[in-house]
Amino acid sequence: MAKNMIQFQKGLSLPEFLSIYGTEVQCHQALFRMRWPNGFSCPYCGHTMYCELRTRKVFQCYKCRSQTSLTSGTIFADTKLGLSSWFLGIYLITQSKDGISSLNLARSLGISANAALRMKHKTQQVMKEREEIKPLAGxxxxxxxxxxxxxxxxxxxxxxxxxxxxxxxxxxxxxxxxxxxxxxxxxxxxxxxxxxxxxxxxxxxxxxxxxxxxxxxxxxxxxxxxxxxxxxxxxxxxxxxxxxxxxxxxxxxxxxxxxxxxxxxxxxxxxxxxxxxxxxxRRFRLGEMIERFLWVAARTVPMPQRLLKLAEIQW
Ligand SMILES: [Zn+2]
Structure with missing residues (x-):
């Protein structure tokens, strides 16, 4: 029987994932690279010089002095979860063929059922917005x-x-x-x-x-x-x-x-x-899926619970 190329393709193993995104520091650095691939740029004035206020975990622009957090303006805005929980959650959601229930996500990450449900909906919303701009052809x-x-x-x-x-x-x-x-x-x-x-x-x-x-x-x-x-x-x-x-x-x-x-x-x-x-x-690009997802997530506007609810009503 012919080998099923999708089934046997190389994904990103859990140990590989953890070696790249296993710690809070690694996740912060990864999100920073995704959000500002050419270095920090102030979202208000575009200036690139900044200082880091460690007490409040924000970047302060040298020119206009406005403060920006790493997650503000992204899907991760105002989250109470650590980025390492988010990244592992995204790994679990994207790497399995049939996905993962929010209850299983809660158990695997050691977070509350409600937090897991919010994570799942926000992740799905990123996927939905991405899918909507890709028309089919042929x-x-x-x-x-x-x-x-x-x-x-x-x-x-x-x-x-x-x-x-x-x-x-x-x-x-x-x-x-x-x-x-x-x-x-x-x-x-x-x-x-x-x-x-x-x-x-x-x-x-x-x-x-x-x-x-x-x-x-x-x-x-x-x-x-x-x-x-x-x-x-x-x-x-x-x-x-x-x-x-x-x-x-x-x-x-x-x-x-x-x-x-x-x-x-x-x-x-x-x-x-x-x-x-x-x-x-994206089944042929399992290994790249995390990085590609994060790239989009860093550019997807925040979705507080209120907006998620609104989106549910609108469709
Ligand atoms: Zn500025």
């Missing part, structure tokens, strides 16, 4: 899917009450190997909603394959070539090669959420989808 398999709702009784699948609709898209090579994917919650499967989603998330000129659901011609409105394959639905449609990867990925997502998180509340679904896609889309 050959794309698309399907409609649903999360949550009643598992027994009631209507199943399309149109079922209490379920959260999301669109699943997987780009493949011309030969049909998966490259990248994007899962987004949408308000419903209408032609307009699909057109709006595609304009934001798909480069025009892409070739979309979907089933015959009435809303999917909305892709043409976004400048894509759309091919619909009428499947008749049901289990048989899963085996159609044109949908193989999108169906596999939807299955993997649902298994991961069932296995790792058991259930997730409706308002958090968009971030969990983004986390799943973020990891998949």
């Amino acid at each position: 050959y794309i398999q698309v399907d409609d899917s649903y999360m949550g709702g009643k598992s027994r009784g009631g209507k199943r699948g399309r149109g079922a009450s209490g379920k959260t609709p999301f669109i699943a898209a997987v780009t493949t090579t011309e030969e049909g190997h998966p490259l990248a994917m994007k899962f987004n919650v949408i308000s419903g499967f209408t032609k307009q909603e699909i057109a709006d989603w595609a304009k934001k998330h798909i480069i025009s000129g892409s070739v979309i394959t979907s089933d015959g659901l009435g809303c999917f011609p909305g892709f043409e409105e976004a400048g894509c070539t759309h091919m619909s394959i009428v499947t008749g639905g049901g289990a048989a449609s899963v085996d159609i090669p044109d949908f193989k990867w999108v169906n596999t990925m939807i299955g993997n997502l649902k298994n991961a959420i069932r296995g790792t998180h058991h259930s997730i509340s409706r308002k958090h679904i968009p971030r969990y989808l983004a986390e799943f896609c973020y990891r998949f889309n």
